[in-house]
Amino acid sequence: xxxxxxxxxxxxxxxxxxxxxxxxxxxxxxxxxxxxxxxxxxxxxxxxxxxxxxxxxxxxxxxxxxxxxxxxxxxxxxxxxxxxxxxxxxxxxxxxxxxxxxxxxxxxxxxxxxxxxxxxxxxxxxxxxxxxxxxxxxxxxxxxxxxxxxxxxxxxxxxxxxxxxxxxxxxxxxxxxxxxxxxxxxxxxxxxxxxxxxxxxxxxxxxxxxxxxxxxxxxxxxxxxxxxxxxxxxxxxxxxxxxxxxxxxxxxxxxxxxxxxxxxxxxxxxxxxxxxxxxxxxxxxxxxxxxxxxxxxxxxxxxxxxxxxxxxxxxxxxxxxxxxxxxxxxxxxxxxxxxxxxxxxxxxxxxxxxxxxxxxxxxxxxxxxxxxxxxxxxxxxxxxxxxxxxxxxxxxxxxxxxxxxxxxxxxxxxxxxxxxxxxxxxxxxxxxxxxxxxxxxxxxxxxxxxxxxxxxxxxxxxxxxxxxxxxxxxxxxxxxxxxxxxxxxxxxxx
Amino acid sequence: xxxxxxxxxxxxxxxxxxxxxxxxxxxxxxxxxxxxxxxxxxxxxxxxxxxxxxxxxxxxxxxxxxxxxxxxxxxxxxxxxxxxxxxxxxxxxxxxxxxxxxxxxxxxxxxxxxxxxxxxxxxxxxxxxxxxxxxxxxxxxxxxxxxxxxxxxxxxxxxxxxxxxxxxxxxxxxxxxxxxxxxxxxxxxxxxxxxxxxxxxxxxxxxxxxxxxxxxxxxxxxxxxxxxxxxxxxxxxxxxxxxxxxxxxxxxxxxxxxxxxxxxxxxxxxxxxxxxxxxxxxxxxxxxxxxxxxxxxxxxxxxxxxxxxxxxxxxxxxxxxxxxxxxxxxxxxx
Numbered sequence: 001x002x003x004x005x006x007x008x009x010x011x012x013x014x015x016x017x018x019x020x021x022x023x024x025x026x027x028x029x030x031x032x033x034x035x036x037x038x039x040x041x042x043x044x045x046x047x048x049x050x051x052x053x054x055x056x057x058x059x060x061x062x063x064x065x066x067x068x069x070x071x072x073x074x075x076x077x078x079x080x081x082x083x084x085x086x087x088x089x090x091x092x093x094x095x096x097x098x099x100x101x102x103x104x105x106x107x108x109x110x111x112x113x114x115x116x117x118x119x120x121x122x123x124x125x126x127x128x129x130x131x132x133x134x135x136x137x138x139x140x141x142x143x144x145x146x147x148x149x150x151x152x153x154x155x156x157x158x159x160x161x162x163x164x165x166x167x168x169x170x171x172x173x174x175x176x177x178x179x180x181x182x183x184x185x186x187x188x189x190x191x192x193x194x195x196x197x198x199x200x201x202x203x204x205x206x207x208x209x210x211x212x213x214x215x216x217x218x219x220x221x222x223x224x225x226x227x228x229x230x231x232x233x234x235x236x237x238x239x240x241x242x243x244x245x246x247x248x249x250x251x252x253x254x255x256x257x258x259x260x261x262x263x264x265x266x267x268x269x270x271x272x273x274x275x276x277x278x279x280x281x282x283x284x285x286x287x288x289x290x291x292x293x294x295x296x297x298x299x300x301x302x303x304x305x306x307x308x309x310x311x312x313x314x315x316x317x318x319x320x321x322x323x324x325x326x327x328x329x330x331x332x333x334x335x336x337x338x339x340x341x342x343x344x345x346x347x348x349x350x351x352x353x354x355x356x357x358x359x360x361x362x363x364x365x366x367x368x369x370x371x372x373x374x375x376x377x378x379x380x381x382x383x384x385x386x387x388x389x390x391x392x393x394x395x396x397x398x399x400x401x402x403x404x405x406x407x408x409x410x411x412x413x414x415x416x417x418x419x420x421x422x423x424x425x426x427x428x429x430x431x432x433x434x435x436x437x438x439x440x441x442x443x444x445x446x447x448x449x450x451x452x453x454x455x456x457x458x459x460x461x462x463x464x465x466x467x468x469x470x471x472x473x474x475x476x477x478x479x480x481x482x483x484x485x486x487x488x489x490x491x492x493x494x
Numbered sequence: 495x496x497x498x499x500x501x502x503x504x505x506x507x508x509x510x511x512x513x514x515x516x517x518x519x520x521x522x523x524x525x526x527x528x529x530x531x532x533x534x535x536x537x538x539x540x541x542x543x544x545x546x547x548x549x550x551x552x553x554x555x556x557x558x559x560x561x562x563x564x565x566x567x568x569x570x571x572x573x574x575x576x577x578x579x580x581x582x583x584x585x586x587x588x589x590x591x592x593x594x595x596x597x598x599x600x601x602x603x604x605x606x607x608x609x610x611x612x613x614x615x616x617x618x619x620x621x622x623x624x625x626x627x628x629x630x631x632x633x634x635x636x637x638x639x640x641x642x643x644x645x646x647x648x649x650x651x652x653x654x655x656x657x658x659x660x661x662x663x664x665x666x667x668x669x670x671x672x673x674x675x676x677x678x679x680x681x682x683x684x685x686x687x688x689x690x691x692x693x694x695x696x697x698x699x700x701x702x703x704x705x706x707x708x709x710x711x712x713x714x715x716x717x718x719x720x721x722x723x724x725x726x727x728x729x730x731x732x733x734x735x736x737x738x739x740x741x742x743x744x745x746x747x748x749x750x751x752x753x754x755x756x757x758x759x760x761x762x763x764x765x766x767x768x769x770x771x772x773x774x775x776x777x778x779x780x781x782x783x784x785x786x787x788x789x790x791x792x793x794x795x796x797x798x799x800x801x802x803x804x805x806x807x808x809x810x811x812x813x814x815x816x817x818x819x820x821x822x823x824x825x826x827x828x
Binding site: 074075086088089090091092093094095099103104105106107108110111112113136 | 501684685686687688689690691693694696697698700701702704705706707764765
């Protein structure tokens with residue numbers, strides 16, 4: 001097989017930090033290659049070198065289809081057929097599918113738009129992939145999976161020879177992932193290379209030929225994908241072994257602190273009944289759109305159920321707003337912590353105090369420095385948040401630490417019930433482990449926890465019980481010690 | 495064809511057009527002055543200044559920007575162009591070229607300040623409007639220009655037609671400029687690659703940059719375009735007022751913004767059309783005209799205009815929210 005891309009001795013230094021160190025990488029025509037590594041391992045820097053938006057330090061060599069590219073620029077890289085699909089897809093939501101695919105037609109000096117030619121090119125690109133979408137629909141009307149197909153079509157329209165996809169499966173459901181993987185297999189047959197970039201050990205492994213693991217800017221090796229499993233990869237990526245076992249964890253058999261009976265809300269979820277006991281971690285496993293987040297929002301008083309009953313500590317409650325939910329001892333950590341859980345530009349300390357402003361003031365209603373410092377110190381310590389200074393802005397923290405700040409914000413109120421919506425979305429393995437530790441410690445202290453997730457291992461290894469949600473309904477209860485990953489995976493995708 | 499009509503039926507413009515028709519029918523039935531050629535021509539003439547600015551501002555809004563300095567830019571352009579016209583025989587072409595040149599130049603300054611210093615456009619243009627207007631007052635000591643060349647005060651009249659009732663109707667300078675402005679924006683936005691780049695930039699600026707658009711050039715184009723139209727509008731206004739008053743135009747910014755937003759453009763960028771903007775302008779002007787004809791106190795006009803905008807925006811917001819809930823349903827059923 002011929003080599004499409006060959007990198008040798010690629011290094012990149014930012015100030016005193018070596019972001020990449022002596023990376024060698026080859027890519028054969030038609031190869032599907034995964035580049036995995038934790039946040040900060042150098043994945044994105046490597047991609048920037050390949051796309052020409054960052055020049056490697058002297059001594060490195062980039063060879064594309066046998067030609068040495070000593071000065072690779074972004075436009076040169078595009079001319080070589082290298083296309084990147086970023087995690088956010090970089091589409092224009094307000095423009096039509098045809099225009100998004102043919103966006104390159106709009107480049108250059110003032111000229112009239114060739115609408116007919118644009119539609120023709122879009123159709124050709126779609127035919128190449130064997131997909132069909134309404135050319136006149138705006139991208140905002142499409143589901144995420146459809147948008148991803150538009151992004152791939154755009155790359156095809158630009159004659160891609162190498163397609164680099166950044167975290168392509170992060171927001172897709174399993175059936176959408178299957179469609180994507182099928183597309184990738186078809187690309188492979190046409191001799192087009194695909195690089196998947198990921199910090200997850202996920203589905204894309206199924207179609208990968210080889211896997212390159214990066215850690216701290218170094219390449220640990222390139223391995224045939226068939227020899228890899230998620231345990232081996234996790235060990236390589238982090239240097240630590242994360243070995244979780246599913247076990248039966250004892251829960252107090254006291255009265256439930258939350259019981260939900262026949263809860264329904266039209267179009268979102270129906271006939272939901274379950275109980276939650278103090279100290280229990282209840283997994284709520286479901287895909288995006290299964291109604292899991294909608295249910296959580298109702299339990300937190302953000303939306304009102306049409307019918308059914310919620311009891312907190314045996315008392316029936318009508319939660320008319322999240323204020324009332326908070327007063328009942330319920331806390332909710334949203335999935336999109338950046339948007340709903342944190343004030344990014346504000347200091348860590350202020351964010352930790354957001355939910356308890358009223359509790360840390362003196363009798364004149366002013367902040368009591370001693371009280372605030374005590375609260376902030378306690379949670380930074382208890383949750384092992386790695387901070388430079390408590391007064392640094394939250395956005396300076398890593399994803400895992402940001403998540404701890406959101407959790408800490410609610411813990412400061414001493415909630416009896418904590419709902420965590422996808423607490424480990426977007427954080428890497430080591431940080432995930434830290435969050436699981438925190439969750440277990442909280443449960444041991446008697447907090448009842450609902451952990452919403454779409455990752456089977458996450459709920460299987462860290463929860464006392466698992467409820468599966470699909471199409472707005474609960475579809476069964478599973479015990480970690482007697483259920484297998486396989487069984488849960490099938491139940492959630494059925 | 496039928497599909498295109500179905501799409502139009504669902505669009506915001508359709509509802510706007512319907513609202514305009516309703517207001518027009520009511521006014522035609524209740525007053526005998528509304529549906530006369532003279533009133534309609536007057537309507538176009540008196541709203542030309544606002545309209546030309548609308549045609550410029552909508553481009554900035556679609557790109558995701560904002561500019562509140564255009565009234566000050568228009569004032570400066572007007573003052574300079576007509577001062578020169580009073581001193582030298584430059585004629586129509588010269589006057590319009592100078593006004594548009596000055597307007598474009600100030601628009602480009604806006605773009606440079608906003609883009610190069612990464613300033614928030616709202617703050618930057620409010621600051622710059624004070625600079626432009628302040629400097630004008632300093633250099634002119636706030637003096638008005640009452641005496642303008644005769645050819646200027648006489649104006650332009652094309653295609654004069656004398657009606658049966660003895661009145662003569664014609665296309666004047668204001669109407670011609672208004673038509674030219676909207677035609678220009680319509681071509682730019684819908685027919686040229688630059689216009690599509692402007693939509694793309696408003697829809698997703700990061701993606702626009704990654705797609706290889708020259709963002710600095712785009713900023714120069716949108717703010718320069720609005721500046722150009724501010725210059726054009728200033729000539730239309732001066733001819734109508736037959737004088738130049740440094741403080742006459744200031745305070746009109748929000749009227750223009752209101753018409754553009756009512757026309758369907760969003761302050762978040764990415765949406766809006768030349769046609770929609772024209773409809774927004776028409777609805778506001780027709781309502782005001784109707785209230786004048788019906789003898790409603792002018793104090794009411796501002797309040798009613800405001801209420802119409804609030805109503806239009808809330809209806810759109812409710813529609814969007816409904817759409818989301820329905821989409822959620824589809825997801826749950828799948």
